[in-house]
Amino acid sequence: MSLAFMVFLYLFLIATALVISAIGDILSAVITLSVFGILLATAFAILQAPDVALTQAVINSGIVTALFLVAFSQTERPPCYDKEEEKEE
Amino acid sequence: MSLSNLFDGINAPFLAAGLVLYISAVISGEWYFKAPGERVRFRVLVAAASAGSIGILSSGNWLLFVFFLEILTLSLWSMISMKEPRAALVYLLSQLAAAGLILVGTAGVYAHTGSLAIGPVPEPWRVFFMAGFGIKAAFPLLHFWLPEAHGKAPSPASALLSGFAVKTGILGLIRAFPEPFAPLVLIGTVMAFFGAFMAVFPRDIKRVLAYSTMSHLGFMTAAVGAGSGEIAAAYAFSHAMIKGNLFISAGIVEKTFGTRDIFALRGSGRLHFAAVAALTAGAFFAAGLPGTASYLLKNSVISSLGHTAPWWQPFMLTAAGMMAAGYLLNITAPLFFRDNSKNGTPKHEEGGNIIFAVLSVTILLLVIAADSFFPSILHAFRVDTGFTPASDKLEAFIASAAAGLIILLARLRLKGIPEQGLPDIKICLSMDEGPLYAFNRVSGCCHPGRLNTFVFVALVFLVLLMLTL
Amino acid sequence: MNIRPFLFRITALFLCAFLGVMLFRGIAAMPPKESVTGPAAHYLERASRETGARNVVGAILFDYRAFDTLGESTVIFTAVCGISMLFSRRKFHRSSSGLSFIAKRGIGIMAPFLIMYATVIILFGHISPGGGFQGGTIFATVTVLLCVVFGSSFESSYFPPKTKESLESGGALLFCGIGLVGLAAGTGFLSNLSAGFPAGREGSLLSAGTIPLLNIAVGMKVGAGLSAIFYSMIKMLDTTNDYREGGPIR
């Protein structure tokens, strides 16, 4: 694979990492994390590691992002129902 | 832990002193403590303390020495805490620090010489032994616990404290520095004078006696510094007897009149001579008048300094000796002054059976008398009891004049000193005032609770590791 | 006084940069490797003969260093057990929210193919890239998809939490069972061909002794585990949607 493509890939990786750390809104940071995961999977593919690329794509971009979104929506929601739930416990 | 060295030259006087003291303490304990529970507790603690002392005297290596030292400290701590927990805490912490320092010194000796046996300490580790035994023997700046512990302990316990516990420091010094060691002489003389000077001010009898213990310890340290361990041991024996008697009789005075303040006890001797008799007799023997054992011992210490010592050291020692007479006079003379009937009839506080008190005091007085009137006992401890040569007489006279002047001056100038005399270090471990409170406020920020500060500290630690490794 | 956070960030940035420089110096100091050295060379040469597996990474994961994989799947088991412990007390609301009809129908068609794709990845772990972890996770993504599109009650009717738990512990026990068989055969825990497992024809589905079995075990564990994690987290989210739309269905 040509060096130029690798340089572009790594620069894009660093860019997404900076976006994840710098951006204020959590939702877009999580989406950027899944983009970061996919880019990392392509980097692994280029480094001749198909197993790792598949795992990275599925786990870090798949399940982890899904968990992030679920957790984010749990905490963002104004827990109006909480009072009712508190007394149930 | 061979018993063979239990009876060698140095240990014998300590053993004798310990024996007599523990017997009289147990007996006076029967009288001093009213509640039966307290009496049982005191007997158990005295048994533990005597076991510790036997262990100390017969231990072959430094580790066992510290082992039994801490057992002795523990039992004395719980004795003091029967009456005054805070002073007991100060005592325990200082003695634990002393034991820790000696432990470190022992580890150094083991690393240096490969054996733990008690013996002269090699050069680099001497400072630990001096510091450790310094706290034990109340060197000038490390003495903060002495007035607190001795002053506020129940009198049989403070008899044991002054009689034996402090002497273990001297025993350690004798073991650790057999050959002459100049700094010890310096510390000894300073301590003797400082103790005597501080003893003049307090109005509480027991605090005066505590400071007098300090000054006598100064004499013993000077003797050890001068290389004559036997004299120090003999001095320890006679001082143990004297101090034991003084503390127990002070206890009798306190029990019968309910207070230890010499101003309040003014003229009480006329009303109830029996209670005060023991105190006056003890004071007479302790004052070091010519002919009594303490005089002989003081002179032998001063003469053992030899001619190498600078001129002011023998002078300060004799001055301290004379001041002993001064401050003892301070606490006994007012008892017989004309009573201006301020404090009414003496309040009889019903302690245990008074017979026990009288018995314990008489035992001590008998031993002191024997010690003074039959110098042959001192010969057994290889103490030269010749009178001081003529040339020193002039020096002795000047020293006594100086001592008298200092006492007079102090008495007049510092009349209004509050009860505890010069402010001692007031250590209190309650969280609401004192050093602990300040430390509490300062160290509040040591655990901020913010996650990113924790990570920041971890990163700083990592960078330091990167740099050093 | 807002100078403190700014100062804090600058020093943090500087320390991170310094750490990066030290790490990079550590890496740069190493001589570049032209060929594979050490145990990896052994794996490359003799993996197919000693384990019968074509995929060397699969051979390492499930035969040479199978103990690591046991540890690895235990990490997931702990995480799953812990998360369901954290969310166990919340009362379980069966809720049936879901996306629009078009999404449901589209996913309805795709779901079987996804599940079949996951089983292919698991079963062909020792021949082509893939294996227990990847297949299990794809299966978990399928359940996530069902949860999101059809609502957690629909998904829990197909894959009830009880079966997920039993699937997970069953996979773990299968893994340990295979290991103990090797131990019983006397050639050490988790040993493959040397413990009498059939090597089978090179490259065929039923080859390479225990590796496919271990793949299936890990696939069960990872799949059931990750979907259990997602399920225990998402069931709280569903209650909120229904609450707004018209009261939760008790």
Next chain:
Amino acid sequence: MITLSYVTSVIIFCIGLYTIMARRNLFKTVLGLALMESAILLIIVSSGYIPGGVPPIEPFMGPAVNPLPHAFTLTAIVIGASDIALALAFIIKLQRHYRSVDLDRIRGLRG
């Protein structure tokens, strides 16, 4: 080419560490953890790369790449995922009590 990947992975590692320290939102901390995790994965995988290598599937068509790092990366990815899942679970439960994910307010245990 490999030193390039080492440089990027070290940079991403430092970015992750910086996010954990400098940001006040708990999610950013977990995102930082994920970034650090991915950076280490990149380091391990690129350490096994052979210029002109071939994926380590049995009929090698050339010098095969070192398979050992791939096995470790697989394990590390799954461990990282379970860590992040646990962290998110803790965040949800903690948000219930503190009503916020701001690190300055989650300081209940102090002193």
Next chain:
Amino acid sequence: MTLVLAIVVPLVAAFLIPVFHLARKTLPVSLIGIMGLISLSASMAAAYAGWFSPEVSLLGGWAPEIGIVLVADRLSSAFLLITGIGSGAALACALEKFGGGPWRFYAIFFLLLGSMNGILLTGDLFNLFVFYEIFSVAAYLLVAFSMSWQALEAGLKYLVLGTIGALFILLGTAFTFMATGILNMALLSEALVSVPRETLTAISACLVLGLTIKTGAFPVHFWLPDAHSSAQTAVSALLSGVLVKVSIYALMRVCFLFFLETNGTVFLAITVIGSLSALGGHLMALRQDDIKRLLAYSTVAQIGYILIGVGCASAAGAAAAVFHSFNHMLMKMGLFIAAGNVSDEKGTREICKLTGLWKEKPFWVLGFTVLSAAIVGIPPLNGFMSKWFIILSSAGAGTVIPALVIAAGTVISAAYYLRVLSAFVSPGESDQEDPFKSSPRKVRSKIVSLTIVGSFAMFCLALGIMAFSPFSREYFSSIGRTAVDVGAYVGLVTGR
């Protein structure tokens, strides 16, 4: 053969618990008790095997260079003994307190047990990382088990710091793998000699930081007081007594194998960390008014003592560290169980409110006194002897400051333990008979926990006396020798 069982039996027990749960709602206490006994006997068998004939078991039948190796020598069998006794006591306390109800707690407990045995027995660096990860995840969950907001916050902080530590350990492992291509610890100790200087600094810095975060030494100790004080009684006893010791074992094993010849300054760094922890732990404990936080900071200080012992890089130092970790396990578990029961009984954890206990619960207070006297280092008990051995080894290694720090630590710890004891003994307001409070809520007395605290106190006394006999000293110095003797370890693994 027995080594693998020590790891696999607890794991299988953990996997079986959900299956049993499916069969019956709440598990019978006897079932969990039997499982506990079996797994403890498995780990004791491994300890026995490792003590008398150091044993190597090749996993999957592969040679050490190829596959993973489990090694049991005297150092690991000593720590196996510590974890066995500690986790047995903690399991007994938990069973008595919770009964069979929370089955997930016991599943995670057995996973923790299996992973602890894994760390103590593994001979492979990456396998150590994997088991360390199970160990940490299980620890985060046990801390957060009581579901109170303090426990959850402590669990989260412990998780984030623990994960950062694990990442740095992974980074160190990656660096060692890149430099040498080997992962077996024994072969690595030979291969690390030829590694260039910068890489060695990076490796040692990352590994030392990761392991120090896990042990909770001073600069990075922030998670330890929160986690140990907000966890349940049995869990905090387990955390303080056993979990910390396993991290210390990992630190010892990694540092002695890798950095004994190649990088001497690591041991200097460990001594500095140890002295910092000892001082910092004691000073911070002095200012606490919550009894469990006080005990947690005292753990930080005692870890400092152990690290000072490890930092001496000598056989005597290692032996002193092992002896002190054994003593500390006994003392701290007893203290935590006693403090936990007392504070649960009174409903508060403030020291100034835990008054009047001498009349209500004399045995607990007596146990607490003996154990705190032991941990302070009062002569007849074992704390004094282990403190003495550590001072001896640190003076032998030429460093005086740590010895002085330990001496100062004795004084400070005496101060704060006496503050607790004086509060216990002082007559509380509950003396005047309060008709409502005392009579109805007769909490059933905790026989098992009381016997545990009592037996630990007796054990301390016996060890204190026994440590004088040359017989027991020979045991512990042999542990120290095997820990430091890298050549024997390598010979054992590679069979040369």
